[in-house]
Amino acid sequence: MTSVALAFLALPVVAIFAQVPPGELVSAxxxxxxxxxxxxxxxxxxxxMILILAFGTPAAYWIATRNTRLRDVVVTVVELPLVLPPAVxxxxxxxxFGRLGLLGGTxxxxxxxxxxxxxxVVLAVTFVASPFYVRTAVAAFESVDPALPAAARTLGxxxxxxxxxxxxxxxxxxxxxxxxxxxxxxxxxxxxTIMFAGSLQGRTQTLSLAVYEQFDLxxxxxxxxxxxxxxxxxxxxxxxxxxxxxxxxxxxxxxxAPTTPTSG
Amino acid sequence: MRQARHRVLALGLALVVAALAATDAGAxxxxxxxxxxxxxxxxxxxxxxxxxxxxxxxxxxxxxETQIRNGAPADIFASAAPLNTQRLFKVGMVDKPVTFTANxxxxxxxxxxxxxxxxxxxxxxxPVKLVVAGPxxxxxxxxxxxxxxxGLSGVxxxxxxxxxxxxxxxxxxxxxxxxxxxVYVTDARPVSDQVTVVKIPAWxxxxxxxxIAVVSKSPNKTAAQAWINALLSAKGQxxxxxxxxLPVPKTST
Numbered sequence: 001m002t003s004v005a006l007a008f009l010a011l012p013v014v015a016i017f018a019q020v021p022p023g024e025l026v027s028a029x030x031x032x033x034x035x036x037x038x039x040x041x042x043x044x045x046x047x048x049m050i051l052i053l054a055f056g057t058p059a060a061y062w063i064a065t066r067n068t069r070l071r072d073v074v075v076t077v078v079e080l081p082l083v084l085p086p087a088v089x090x091x092x093x094x095x096x097f098g099r100l101g102l103l104g105g106t107x108x109x110x111x112x113x114x115x116x117x118x119x120x121v122v123l124a125v126t127f128v129a130s131p132f133y134v135r136t137a138v139a140a141f142e143s144v145d146p147a148l149p150a151a152a153r154t155l156g157x158x159x160x161x162x163x164x165x166x167x168x169x170x171x172x173x174x175x176x177x178x179x180x181x182x183x184x185x186x187x188x189x190x191x192x193t194i195m196f197a198g199s200l201q202g203r204t205q206t207l208s209l210a211v212y213e214q215f216d217l218x219x220x221x222x223x224x225x226x227x228x229x230x231x232x233x234x235x236x237x238x239x240x241x242x243x244x245x246x247x248x249x250x251x252x253x254x255x256x257a258p259t260t261p262t263s264g
Numbered sequence: 265m266r267q268a269r270h271r272v273l274a275l276g277l278a279l280v281v282a283a284l285a286a287t288d289a290g291a292x293x294x295x296x297x298x299x300x301x302x303x304x305x306x307x308x309x310x311x312x313x314x315x316x317x318x319x320x321x322x323x324x325x326x327x328x329e330t331q332i333r334n335g336a337p338a339d340i341f342a343s344a345a346p347l348n349t350q351r352l353f354k355v356g357m358v359d360k361p362v363t364f365t366a367n368x369x370x371x372x373x374x375x376x377x378x379x380x381x382x383x384x385x386x387x388x389x390x391p392v393k394l395v396v397a398g399p400x401x402x403x404x405x406x407x408x409x410x411x412x413x414x415g416l417s418g419v420x421x422x423x424x425x426x427x428x429x430x431x432x433x434x435x436x437x438x439x440x441x442x443x444x445x446x447v448y449v450t451d452a453r454p455v456s457d458q459v460t461v462v463k464i465p466a467w468x469x470x471x472x473x474x475x476i477a478v479v480s481k482s483p484n485k486t487a488a489q490a491w492i493n494a495l496l497s498a499k500g501q502x503x504x505x506x507x508x509x510l511p512v513p514k515t516s517t
Contacts, residue, residue: 007277099378100440115441116393116424198395198425198436212428216330217400 016226028224033217036202037210037225044118044206045186048125052133052182057175060137061163075138082131086191089128093196097123120197121204129186133178140174141167177243184236188229299488300337302328304344304402304474305429306367306448310507311342314500315491324401324429332357332479339482340491342474344430344448345402349475358477359485364495366510367472369406370449371462372437379443381462387419387444394419395433395442398426402472403433407446409470434459448472450508473513 020028028034063074081089095101099108099115107114114120144167152166168175190208197204199213207225214222300319303311308322321328321336325343332338332352341358343349349361373381379392387394397404404426411417427433430447437445438458452461476495478488494500501511 004277011277094439094441098439098441100376116395194428198441199427200423200425204425213398213426216324216326217398219330 013230016223016230020220020223020227024220025224025227028218028220029228031218031221031224033201033205033210033214034207034221034225034228037205037207038228040118040121040202040204041187041206044121044125045183047122048129048186049179049183051122051126052130053179056130056134056137057168060134061141061167063134064138064141065167075135078134078138079131081128082135086128086189087195089124089192090195093120093124093127093192098196116198116200116204118197118204121193121206124192124196125186125189128189128192129182131182132185133175133182136178136181137171137175140171140178143174144170173243173245177240180236180240180243184233187232296487297484299339299484299491301340301342301491302332302336302338302479303340303342304328305431306344306403306451307342307474308431309454310450310504310509313507314495314503318491322429322431324397326398326400326402327428335481338479339484339488340476341479342476343402344472344474345405346473346475347405348402349477353477356480358479361475361477362492362496363473363512364476364492365474365501365504366513367448367450367474368469368510369403369410369446369464369472370452371444371464372434372447372452372455372459373444373462374437374440374442375458375460376440377443377460378440381444384414384416384462384464387422388416392419392422392443393424393441394422395425395427395436395445396420396423397430397433397446398428401427401429403430403446403448406470406472410446410464410468413468413470414465453508471513474509 017025059078063071063078068074084092096103097107097114097120098104099113112119114123148170149162149166152162157165187206188208189206190212193199193204193206194209194212199205199209201210201213205213207229211222211225211229214225298318300321301311302321302323304325305322308320311318311320311322321331321338323331325345325348328336328338328341329343329348329352332341333355341349341352342364343361344367346361346363349358352358353361371381371384371387373379379386379390381387381390381392386392396407399405399408408417408420411419424442425436427436430451433442433445434447434451434455436442437447438455444462449461452459476492478485478492482488495504505511
């Protein structure tokens with residue numbers, strides 16, 4: 001039973017590599033479509049990751065340290081993009097940030113036009129990928145032994161110092177794992193991007209959009225990009241495991257110690 | 265021992281796939297099984313209105329061609345360009361294709377017309393976010409022909425997205441995301457409350473011919489041929505005409 005399940009999961013992945021000899025995979029990756037897509041993906045995902053870390057980290061810390069009754073509601077809002085169908089995410093982004101959307105007029109008044117730009121790709125990637133980081137980050141901050149920040153406070157550290165010098169280093173492993181997961185999801189983002197940002201080689205066409213376009217233009221290129229994405233995803237998942245191990249090594253010896261209410 | 269395990273593994277996987285296939289077949293075994301019709305996205309409204317009981321897959325004809333080439337279980341393939349049907353005919357994957365209708369291209373702009381496009385030539389002078397279909401999609405190829413005939417190939421630098429089928433182009437313009445897009449005149453009709461049509465002169469129109477063929481491996485070839493005959497009959501042709509499609513050009517038989 002186990003081997004059937006394993007084989008089912010592994011076969012499509014193995015098949016990608018079995019269809020084309022490795023030499024041809026590498027040369028197909030040298031095609032303009034693949035190279036352009038790689039650059040667009042790297043650029044947009046880099047910006048997205050900076051945004052996710054900059055906004056997501058304080059947000060996760062806030063959620064983890066306030067025992068507010070709204071916690072479940074807030075966490076649900078954060079998690080929602082995680083389970084939303086990509087098409088729904090695309091429609092939502094259009095309805096909010098599209099030229100005729102809720103904020104469309106405001107954005108236009110500011111003289112910004114995001115339709116079909118890399119900004120649109122960044123918005124789509126950030127929307128679908130950030131929950132992976134924030135969720136893991138909340139768990140990482142919650143697993144920090146509350147005795148340690150409490151001790152820092154009694155020694156006179158302010159809230160900012162407790163966050164930066166105690167909570168952040170102790171949660172670092174978990175934050176890294178969350179960031180890696182968000183990165184993997186962002187690199188693979190497809191549905192929201194094609195609906196919200198369109199697809200133009202060298203501008204908005206990311207690797208997964210290039211797979212879709214090359215599917216009926218040049219199947220070898222589609223396979224090569226797919227193989228690259230498999231390798232990236234595999235590397236990310238492995239690094240998550242390593243980071244998670246480090247996280248548990250770096251937190252308190254009782255990882256599931258009950259959280260005590262922290263004084264604001 | 266190892267080999268035996270491999271065989272068990274392959275058998276297990278095959279059984280799972282077979283079970284899934286059986287549920288699929290069960291869902292389909294009604295009195296007269298509906299045909300599976302792969303059709304160009306521009307045929308969406310007219311085919312559904314003409315015969316709502318069949319199973320349709322609408323997409324860019326190029327994507328459908330690739331799917332059929334890879335063994336997709338279609339009974340009929342209706343393409344917006346002869347190229348896609350003829351390529352499959354040459355390798356024996358579809359029976360002889362016939363032309364069943366024709367179409368024209370148009371430029372559509374959102375009702376609000378943010379870029380102020382009144383004629384095709386405005387594409388050249390005004391800043392515009394232009395959306396077209398990819399070059400392998402029939403309507404994308406026809407768009408290139410129109411622009412070349414009008415000496416406007418330069419406006420391709422204003423393209424902000426190459427979409428996978430004509431409905432994706434229509435949607436981007438109807439939503440107001442794009443300033444203009446090239447589609448078939450028939451695609452503008454269902455969204456006529458959201459878009460304005462800018463006409464393309466007759467002399468610049470490409471020859472848009474739609475071909476249809478029975479898929480050679482189809483288990484329902486008789487029913488599929490009957491469906492095509494109905495489409496070619498007066499009733500089918502009237503439905504196409506009412507949706508804005510053109511009759512089959514006399515020159516191509």
